Amino acid sequence: MSKQTKQIIFLKPVMKEVLWGGTRLRDDFHYDIPSDHTGECWAVSAHDHGDCEVATGAFKGQTLSGLWKNHREIFGNLEGNRFPLLIKIIDAKQDLSIQVHPDDEYAKLNENGSFGKTECWYILDCDKDASIVVGHNAKNKEEVKQMILEGRWNEFIRTIPIKKGDFFQINPGTVHAIKGGTLILETQQNSDITYRVYDYDRLTDGKPRELHIEKSIDVIEAPFEAESASSKRELVKSDCIDNETLVSCSYYTVEKQDIHGTAKLNQDKNFKIYSVIDGKGSIDGIAIKKGAHFILPHGYGEYCLEGNMSLICSY
Structure with missing residues (x-):
């Protein structure tokens, strides 16, 4: 291994302003944040929507996607046209929308060859009575469709209490949402494909955010089978x-x-x-x-x- 490649690659995170974000990325982690509605720190990312720069050393100023393209030896000459992982810290001051992610096969066919999205959450901190959404209560695919189209959200959504240090694996097809008062570290596939099932009828600039009802119904697994990560x-x-x-x-x-x-x-x-x-x-x-x-x-x-x-x- 050359001296140039035997060095630790420190990265500069990319911050994202969002409707539901807060200030904990500044208050807890001392990052510079763009506003009091900063919800995501893309800490290790080579995605088009946020490409981290190397902070120090021989590769200083280069992007992570550039390293992946030009210095594949750093990553053991792994194959693939994209760096495989994306690490985020998420500060949810308010509830995120109810979402579901596709798997690789569905995303490849329906999202211009993108990766699907398997992800996991480590709860860094949360409010005393915090909870998250993981899974749903529909018995089968037909009931999933019925409950969503009829807006029977309280019946449909499976909410569970959380505490600091909890961990959840979120496989494609799993209905999920981070709720307000939660700070998490997310490890995921390098993908930004999210289908929004429900957004609490919130408005952004006077308009509701786009929902992806048909695709969501396509990819939601039913019935939901809880696997105990713990x-x-x-x-x-x-x-x-x-x-x-x-x-x-x-x-x-x-x-x-x-x-x-x-x-x-x-x-x-x-x-x-x-x-x-x-x-x-x-x-x-x-x-x-x-x-x-x-x-x-x-x-x-x-x-x-x-x-x-x-x-x-x-x-």
Whole structure:
């Protein structure tokens, strides 16, 4: 591995203003935000709608999509015309619309060859009585259609209580919504395809936002089968690191690492993405703190995390 590619790639996040956003990306993470309605930090993204720039080092100023195109060796020469993952921090001050995502097959046919969207949520923080929408109560596809077209939302939507540290895998075809008072870290496929099923009849500039009823009915899985993400979480504790595997699916593996001391680890994947979600410390002597996001390239080898901090790692 060349000296140029054996370096940690720190990224500048892209901020998004949205109807339902707030100020916690500034208040909790100390990011510069464009307004008091900032809902999303695209922390590690090579998407056309938000392409992160490299903040330091030999690749400073280059975009992540540019690195993917021109320096594929950084990512273990993985195949594909798009960087596979997208990491966001989402500040929902108000409820998001009720949504569903297509899978790869449906998106390829109906959305100009886009990826579908499998995603997962780690609850960074939430209000005391916060809840989210995951799933629905319709018995079959016909009932899904009926309930949606008749606007029987209270009957249709499955709402569950949440607390800090909860984790949810959201597969394509799952009706879902983040509700107000929730701060989450989202790991997802690199896709921006979302079908809006219902938006509480809210208006933007005096008009309702676009809904995607037909496509939503097409892709919603029925009946909904709840899979308990919590039962699949695997925690391994040692003196300096508690490593918890949150999920492993065909698109990504996501781990939470709590560092308390000095932990030596090995980067043996195509690449590893890290987000510091609490505390501070260092990686190989470089200071990092809550809100930092970086990529360890292919072939990086052994690395040292030191301090008191919590990180989300995905690959």
